Amino acid sequence: MRYAIVTETYPPEVNGVALTVQGLEQGLRNRGHLVSVVRPRQDGDAAPNGDLLVRGASLPRYPGLKFGLPATRKLMQLWKESTPDAIYVATEGPLGWSALRAARRCGIPAATGFHTRFDEYMRDYGAAFLQKSALRWMRRFHNSAQATLVPTRELAEFLQSHGFERVVRLARAVDIGQFGPGRRDDALRSQWGLGQDGLAAIYVGRIAAEKNLLLAVAAFRELQRSRPDARFIWVGDGPMRESLARANPDFIFCGVQRGDDLARHFASGDLFLFPSHSETFGNVTLEAMASGVATVAFNYGAAREHLRDGAHGAAVDSDAGFIAATVELGRQDALRQAMGAAACASVQSLQPEQVAADFDELLSGLVDTRNRHAPAAVA
Template sequence: MRYGIITETYPPEVNGVALTVQGLELGLRERGHAVELVRPRQPTDAATTDATLLVRGAALPRYPGLRFGLPATRALRQRWQQARPDAIYVATEGPLGWSALRAARQLGIPAATGFHTRFDDYMRSYGAPWLQGTALRWMRRFHNGAQATLVPTRELQAFLTGHGFRNVVLLPRAVDTRAFHPDQRDAALRASWGLDAHALAVLYVGRIAPEKNLPLAVRAFRELQRIRPDARFVWVGDGPAREALQREHPDFIFCGVQRGEALARHFASGDLFLFPSHSETFGNVVLESLASGVPLVAFDYGATRELVRDGVHGAAVACDDEAGFIAATLRLGANDALREAMRTACREAVAALRPARVAEDFDQLLRSLAIGSPAHAASVLS
């Protein structure tokens, strides 16, 4: 089969969407399919190839290093008339994504979309809650222009279906449990953080940005520090809020963006992961923390609701219960024996998740769309 994947973001950009899309692409290639990737040109890119179509892009405001694709309907239509894909997957709702759906519709190419970002929740985080409804309607119009919309959790599937999104199909996520493993724990790395084997490393991994609800993580850590003065807060990632956070909290350790084995070492070298975000569609870092054997404190939705049992793998806190989040941080951070007992259970929570199975399911869904059966596509993954 010949598939097309259209995305506004892709590695070396570091975010959940970019890494998820790359995993889907590589999974299809490993299954023997021809895959054409369509994305904005990045500074390090050379020319378009048979496997990648590079289009014009522009910088994303407030997010240095990230770009969005400019409209490219004509270029996509010409490209696909010459080498027609059997089906396409559109991962992002930007101008490039809209262009891809428009060109596919004009040529009669079946399309699936991926719902990766809760832009309606982002409106609240960036001080414009009155735009939440508008954002949701805009996303519904986009995704209903495809034959299927892929989501990573049953919770999100039910939410979108209840708000008028059609043909919402569940495609679970997975994590490479060989790469993310407790054996990656690194005493030298912990020493560089000023920690010995018995001190407490509290982690945050992800975008350092307003929509991640980071002030709550800071409050929780400061409360924990009162009873665990040996604790250090280690931040892995980058984003528009980093500069102010680093200036206001000079004792925090900022490691910047980490990838691959380095990211796995940072995860496994931590003792407790704080994930205060309430705007995720999933949260890949939850899987990576569990695979690394690191208990976590997170709100009970997305990946946490799918995989985390409160009191077994960490704490799954009722959504928006900030006092509960802080209390759980204190309870887990103060009890070394409890966290140690959770480490094995964390690994077991993700042991059955295999990237190869996700690629197989993704392939079956696109194949079903290619033969003209959206209903069958939905039943394949049900």
């Protein structure tokens, strides 16, 4: 099969959407398919054979990230010359809209991915009055495709209840070859000022308002009352990093980490704090679990799908619950370590190869459906 993937974020950009898209792309390639990627050009970028790089513009409040500018005519020309059997559109920006429009005119079946709760972002950035408008905008976008892929049953039910059509769950995976307790690094912990018995609370992700990070700060400060030896490790970058560092000089900011370095940072932590309310999934939850780190997160997304409350950490429903769980697990070393081991064991079956096979089956199913309907349309 020949597939095309359209996305407005892609590595070396570091975020859940970019890394998920790259994983899906590689999974299809590993299954023997031809895959082309359409995305905005990044600094110093050169397109591999078959890929298309388009013009982009900087995303407000997201330094280093871009959105693709409209490119309907260019995509139609490309896809008429080399027609993919199906396309996957990962983002709802101008480039994503162009891709759906071009696919419709060229008769190419399309699936979309619901990766970001932009309606929730409206609230986090002080524009809650736009939440309903954002949801309508996303519904129109996704309903123009033949399938909308979501990572959890919870999100599928939410979207269906709000008028989204043809919603299909595609599970997420975690690379257990990369993330695991064996990556724990005592030398790295020493750099953090911690020994074997010290406590490293860790956050991994974008350091931005939509991640609800002040709650993690409050939870850690409460934990410090009983564990003054605790350190808070921050992995990532974003617009809030400077203000957080200025207000909390004892926090340790490690910047963006990738690959094996990211795995070392995860496994060298003792308690993963993930206070976000606005994730569609939260890949970092699975990565923390695979690393053998007990996790405190809100009971939705990856936590609801995979994290058993009281067995792998805590899946909470309120800010007060988040703080209480952070303090309880931070105090109890043996319980926390047992939870981390159980969490690691629980995700061993979440293999990327299975996700790639499911993704392949879904896209090929769209092709089969188009082919069955084509003779009837001609008649």
